[in-house]
Amino acid sequence: MTPRRQLADTLAIGAILAVAVVALILLVAPSIVVVIISFDTRAYVSFPPVGFTLDWYAKVFEETALVEAMLNSLQVGITVTGLCILLGVPTALVCVRGRFPGTTALSVFVLVPHMVPGIVLGVAVLFAGALVGVGPSIYLQSLSIAVFVLAVMVRTVMSRLQRLDPALEEASANLGASPFQTLATVTFPLLLPAILAGAVFTFVEGFDNLSVAIFTHGFRDRPLPVELLALVQTTNTPLVAAVSGVQIVLAIVALVIVAATIGLDRVNE
Numbered sequence: 001m002t003p004r005r006q007l008a009d010t011l012a013i014g015a016i017l018a019v020a021v022v023a024l025i026l027l028v029a030p031s032i033v034v035v036i037i038s039f040d041t042r043a044y045v046s047f048p049p050v051g052f053t054l055d056w057y058a059k060v061f062e063e064t065a066l067v068e069a070m071l072n073s074l075q076v077g078i079t080v081t082g083l084c085i086l087l088g089v090p091t092a093l094v095c096v097r098g099r100f101p102g103t104t105a106l107s108v109f110v111l112v113p114h115m116v117p118g119i120v121l122g123v124a125v126l127f128a129g130a131l132v133g134v135g136p137s138i139y140l141q142s143l144s145i146a147v148f149v150l151a152v153m154v155r156t157v158m159s160r161l162q163r164l165d166p167a168l169e170e171a172s173a174n175l176g177a178s179p180f181q182t183l184a185t186v187t188f189p190l191l192l193p194a195i196l197a198g199a200v201f202t203f204v205e206g207f208d209n210l211s212v213a214i215f216t217h218g219f220r221d222r223p224l225p226v227e228l229l230a231l232v233q234t235t236n237t238p239l240v241a242a243v244s245g246v247q248i249v250l251a252i253v254a255l256v257i258v259a260a261t262i263g264l265d266r267v268n269e
Helices: 003-037 055-060 064-097 103-115 118-131 138-161 166-174 179-208 224-234 239-261
Strands: none
Touching (some): 003 239, 055 239, 103 138, 138 179, 179 239
16 A cells, blocks of 8 residues: 555545544533533523532432423333234334235334424314314324324334344244244344344333323323423523433433443444
């Protein structure tokens, strides 16, 4: 390799790294600023902070409305996760292992709600619910968010399933195992890392979703993102930043759980 070629490669790698660093900073910096503001001693949002206190985090759990909103979001997140597992895993199996025309169309159909803006889907579900006499509630909210994020579970499991050697399942069948036994003892254990990863991601989306939830939540069961939006409109204290900090910590904990249990590098193996 000529010196000129080496110099060009070095400059190209340096430029790529510089762009990556700038992009990372732009992505992470806003969250870091919010977390820093949440520890400020002043009663209004300002940066940089002039002191350090945990009072705003304590106040988050003293506010009845915020605690109820967190519990509502927790219920929605768990429900969304359960629905995505029950619907997404069989759908992924059909899309990858199915032997009938239309499997490709099915996989594309599952993707459609996730490609539609959440606001559009939220309005559509709200109107559809009104047509059948179902008003905004925590159940309609959970169902609509599950439809919105189902593709995450399906695509995660499909990616894992496409990398599994079908010979493993064929060997199980040749040894006398029934299709159900093969699914339970061979396929499902191998899919477990992808299912767990999809469950974590769908739970976080169910807990934090605003675009769909703002149209489908009930008056008495507002989720945390909607409550936070209302809080932003009525107050300028670091309490808003503290609530955001709680949500950021939840997302980080979810990623840590995935990394500690199955490893981020195994999600799409």
